[in-house]
Amino acid sequence: MKVLKSSLILMFLCLPIISCIGESKTKNVDTDPQDAMIRIAEIDIDSVYLDEYLDILREESEASVRLEPGVICIYPMFQKENPTQIRLLEIYANKKAYESHLQTPHFKLYKESTLHMVKSLRLIDVEAIDPETMPAIFKKFNY
Template sequence: MNNIAHAQQQEVMVRISEIEILPQQLEEYKTILKHEAEASVRMEEGVIAIFPMFQKENPTQVRILEIYRDLQAYQSHLKTEHFLKYKTATLNMVRSLKLVDMDALDLEAATRIFIKLKQ
C-alpha cells in the first residue's frame, strides 16, 4: 500500500453498529433509520456511508456499516438534527447496542466498491 493510501486509511473511521430492536417496534425503527441514514449521507460531507442492514432470518438484528471521513466528521454527525432526532425517537425501541470500531484491510478496494455501485 502506498503512503497516501495508508495515511487516508488512518484518518477514515469505520464502525459497525450491532443493534437488536424490540420486535413490536421493528417496522417503525426501520422507517426512522432509513430516513436518518439517507439524510446523513446526503447532507454531511464527512459521512461517506451509513449502510443499514438486517439479518434475513432474524430481522430484529440490525447492523449498520458506518464510514466517516475522520473522527471529526463522526463527532459532527452526532450533533446533527437528524441524528439527534433518530436517537431520541428510537431510544425505547432498542434492546441492545454495541459499537464496534473497525480498521479497513484494503481501503483502496473499498473505494472501488463504492465507485462500482454507481455504475
C-alpha cells in the first residue's frame, strides 16, 4: 500500500504541468478572468478501479487542456490520506467553453468509461476573490 501511495503521489505531481499549462494546438481564445467559470469537482472512486480511473482521468484532463482553447485548467489531485478522494480544479474561459467541453469526444469517453467507478460526485461552482491575479499564477510556471 505504501508503494502504491508513493506512486500515486508521484504521478499526480506531474499532472499539474500537463493539465494546467499544456500548449493548445488550437488558437487561444480571448479570455477575461471576470468571465471565467470555476468549479471544484469532488469525486469518490471505488478503490477497486482506482488505477484504471486515474489513467482515464489523466488522458481526459490532458486532452481537454491541449485541444480546447476555452479550457484554462483541469487540475486533478487526491487527498493524501485517502487517494480515492479525487478533487479537480476546473477553470474555463466562460460558461460557453464549459458547455462546449461537455460535448467533446474525450469528455464523453471519460464520462461513459468511468461511470461505474464513481461512488459519488459533487460539483461546486466557485467564484474567484481576485480574478485579476489568476493569469499571473499560471505565468509563474516558466514553460
